[in-house]
Amino acid sequence: MSAQLPPNGTELEANGISLDLQIPERAVRGHVEIDGYKLATISIEPVGEHVGTALLIPGYTSSADTFNGLLQPLSERGYKVVTFSQRGQCLSEGPDDTAGYELPRLGQDIHEVIQKLGLGTHVHLLGHSFGGVVSIEAVLQDHSPFASLTMWNSGPRNMGRDLLEQRAGLIEHGPRAYFVGNQLATGNDPEADLKGELNVIEQYYYDRLMSTNPAQLEAGINILIDQVDRTLELSRTGIPVLVSHGANDDAWPIEMQRVMAEQLGADYWVIANAGHSAHADRTHASAQLLATFWDEH
Incomplete structure (x- = not known):
């Protein structure tokens, strides 16, 4: 009999x-x-044995903790793995002016981060969602430190008009507008936080959002709204690229991500039974997929 795999991140959350x-x-x-x-x-x-080093970049309203489930299985494949909360995100400091988040x-x-932590010159870079947008920027600034780039549930250009409404709510009502919008979209009480009725997992995500610097949130959504396609520039670097997303990813359109992969000549892997955070929905499968791609490069 095969050994039972550890639970996925979403299964752990279901257990509080x-x-x-x-x-x-x-x-x-x-x-x-x-x-x-x-x-x-x-x-x-x-x-x-140390096979390689990976640096994982979290998404827009996220933090370094989003990748916790991947750390053990990737380390068991021989990888040193590092992640960090971007400036202004939960757990990290950042300026109170949007100009500090360009x-x-x-x-x-x-x-x-690569230089100060001494990660070397063959780093496998992964960007999840908004982290992918930032990762492309880093690669185009200088691709020499990177052995590969993984666009993890992330796309090449702006996602459309929905972000304009989100930005308007953020500017008018502050970060809590995101919480209220999500509660309304999922049919939950938009005042559950005020009533003290959030469960453990809901409270974690609420606290993560509310401890994010509002300037980071405003600057980040501006970057997403203004995002332009840099696929051609990226292809010219010659860096190996993996484009991967959950089969049920609901952020960047799946067709947009597939076309980006084709234009880059990139590896393109779709993870079944997973959404925008494939590393949470299919943790072990995601880790093995990533290590396999990194092993080849």
């Missing part, structure tokens, strides 16, 4: 175990100071 509590015992929390701000890091060393600055943060 939030992302921050899914961190492996061997993983280490720390921070790196960039541009005068402390950015929270999580890292794990490989089990056995895309070139976010891309430079990736390079400075």
Whole structure:
């Protein structure tokens, strides 16, 4: 009989175990100071021989903890894995002015994290969602530190008019507008936070959102609204690329991601029974897919 796989991240959440509590015992929390701000890091060393190093970049309203489920299985494949909350995200410091979150600055943060943590010149870079937009920027600034790029549930250009409505709500009502919008969209009580009726997992995501710097949220959504297709520029770097998403990804249109992969000549893998956070829905499958791609490069 085959060994039973550990539960996926979404299964752990169903049992009341939030992302921050899914961190492996061997993983280490720390921070790196960039541009005068402390950015929270999580890292794990490989089990056995060091095969390679990966740097994982979280999405728009996310944090370093989003990848906790991937750390142990990737380390067991021989990878040192590092992730960090981008400036202004939950756990990290950041400026209170949107000018401090321009895309070139976010891309430079990736390079400075690599340098300050001594990650070397063959780093496998992964960007989830908005993290993919920032990762492309980093690669186009200088692709020499990177062995590969993974666009993880992330697309090449702006997602459409829906973001304009979200930005208007953010500017008028602040970060809580995102919570209220999600509650209404899912048929839940938009005042559950005020009534103290959030369960453990809901409270985690609420706290993560509300501890994110509002300037980061405004600057980030502006970047997403203004996102332009840089696929041709990326192809000219010659860096190996993997484009992968959950079969039920509901952020960038799936067809848009598939076409991007074709234009890049990239590997293109779709993860069945997974949504926008494929690493949570199919944690073990995602880790094995990523390690297999990295092994080849």
